[in-house]
Amino acid sequence: MHTPWDHRYAQRTQRMGSSAIRELLKLTEHPDIISFAGGLPAPDVFPVEAFGGACERVLRKQGAQALQYSTTEGYLPLREQIARHSERYGIKVTPDNILITSGSQQALDLIGKVFINPGDLVLVESPTYLGALQAWNAYGAEYVTVPMDEQGMNVDYLEEALRTGPKFMYVLPNFQNPSGVTLSLERRRLLVELADRYGVPIIEDDPYGQLRYEGDHLPAVVMLDDQYRNNCDLCYHGNVIYLSTFSKILAPGLRLGWVIAPPEVIRKLVQSKQGTDLHTATFTQVLAHEVSKGGFLDEHIKTIRRVYSERRNVMLATMDRTFPPEVDWTQPEGGLFLWGKLPVSLNAAEVLEAAVEQKVAFVPGEPFHPTGGGHNTMRLNFSNATPAMIQEGISRLGQVLSANIPSKVLS
């Protein structure tokens, strides 16, 4: 007889559904369409040749090791490399503070698995990263949100949110996905103090920190937390779990991210990862270590900054020229995204339908708001399309917006 699978799924799975927006976004994968909907790096900047050399050296010098099982914590030379790299940004850590994950998304999943009981509150920015919500919904998280302004999370609302007793707070301080906004230094310090006062851990997600195109680098929250505690130890023991990734600085197809946390938290994440996927692919870890050696990664990041900074400038200039005055948008100092605000009378999902007809696409902002709102917001990616495509696509979108705004505002 037929197996009624639907009735076998766990409660957490019954809640998962395919969204209307996801269905709409499938249309945007058509090659005809200029899409600003994804979050893909530019394939033109992948260092294919350097990978070729690294593959050859790895297989010649340590082929059997690179193809064998390895430890759950991750390849030690890669963890040491990350520790040295972090130190240059003022984050003092030892390999015991570091876990390699199968992309940053897995770090979010493991954090959910280790911390979240069904019904637990998680404090997030609104809007926030959709992938984090997706990871934590599976563990039954509920959300308390703090609104954003042009300086990042609006700390005036933070203390009230902390008093709801969240399991942890989640913040993307640099060029936030989706808003493109950066948390100011003053607010970072306040965040550390308030989190400590209420005993609430901070998850700091920093995939884009090194992709700054203007202004000064701001210290990571994990570093400010370490300073705040006057920690003189080389090993970090504070209140922050910091996440980053090779996806935006090397290649997302490797699925390599890392977690920095106190050693006791790393040990718990390792136990959890063991049952989840044993360990991250040895081959990609050894390869990433090999290709990053000898200052290559630093030089490569300069290339990425140059390419993305140009694309951001082209997008902003074209928006200035073609978007109607009723639309506002952020001016990101780095990262991959900017954020648009339409008049409240408009629904971005409806605008997307009209845009797809004109062969251009973006992501409506509503799903990034876990407690609702944002129906008139949109996220635009500027890293993937070429400058010429950006000009063309944004001009088309400007026309769509202009065509929609007057009638909508009058209605």
Next chain:
Amino acid sequence: MHTPWDHRYAQRTQRMGSSAIRELLKLTEHPDIISFAGGLPAPDVFPVEAFGGACERVLRKQGAQALQYSTTEGYLPLREQIARHSERYGIKVTPDNILITSGSQQALDLIGKVFINPGDLVLVESPTYLGALQAWNAYGAEYVTVPMDEQGMNVDYLEEALRTGPKFMYVLPNFQNPSGVTLSLERRRLLVELADRYGVPIIEDDPYGQLRYEGDHLPAVVMLDDQYRNNCDLCYHGNVIYLSTFSKILAPGLRLGWVIAPPEVIRKLVQSKQGTDLHTATFTQVLAHEVSKGGFLDEHIKTIRRVYSERRNVMLATMDRTFPPEVDWTQPEGGLFLWGKLPVSLNAAEVLEAAVEQKVAFVPGEPFHPTGGGHNTMRLNFSNATPAMIQEGISRLGQVLSANIPSKVLS
């Protein structure tokens, strides 16, 4: 102030502990010790040179694609390759039946995530694969067990176990880890019928199916289920979720496994995987596809069979010669493991302590029994050590056993 992390962990994490046996096994990683404790493939059989050629071709022909994000379902040409490969073993499936996972361990995790509510019963063989228990414990699974004999799961006890209402049953039909035993054809058919009668899905875990060293290949449970349903469609719609992996036939350091299931189940697993790690590394998928092409994998599997078969023979012959008559063991027709039974008066964990002093190690069998028992059992791996090491290590173990048995039996 200090963050009391211990009190922040979720209920599922509080239950996780480090086991005494795991601590003991850490000792066995010392290079002095001949260890039969792990489950590692022989590094000598990794096709390092073939990987070198494949890396070069992939980066030259499709470098940007191999380094970019890709779909959660997995690289389509690899799924097509797996579909063709499965068909040769009589399992007729389309790519819609296939999901690529980050190793088979991730398939176990995703199945737990999608199906298990806290307290749900899972029907397993006793002993069973430790990694499955580890994956499902995190979702609050409880277990009902069916004992094994030399024909695999003892079906006389199966119907009673099915009547407890398990969420699914989990079976490793070929050269089971840990016991090395193979489920007979007659029992496979009965399994399919009983599972259908009670409406309980089957998870078939088959990492070693192609590593048979003697006897005839037996059809997979998923294939028998398809026959039982008289399915004429090319697409599989039955009651089995089948798992396999590249870890034992190509290289575990790639972390590549696959799931075969009805499309509706694949879709649910895909949704769940999206929040877990977005997708499995594109680079390793494209690489595995490239290296396996043109019949290479078939030839390579023949090499593995020859090497492992010799090692199994050496281990069995040395056991015959050096083990005391009070010890019994299985005669696996394939796979990586065999299973020993000591007199009930002995505790294998205590024997391990004595063995480590003599620089030889194995895994005590008790943890493989989720509902208790097996204190006098042990698992021995024969794939990793060279024949000379196997002879030396098994001889040492024979001495340890001989030294321990008389006094223990008399006491």
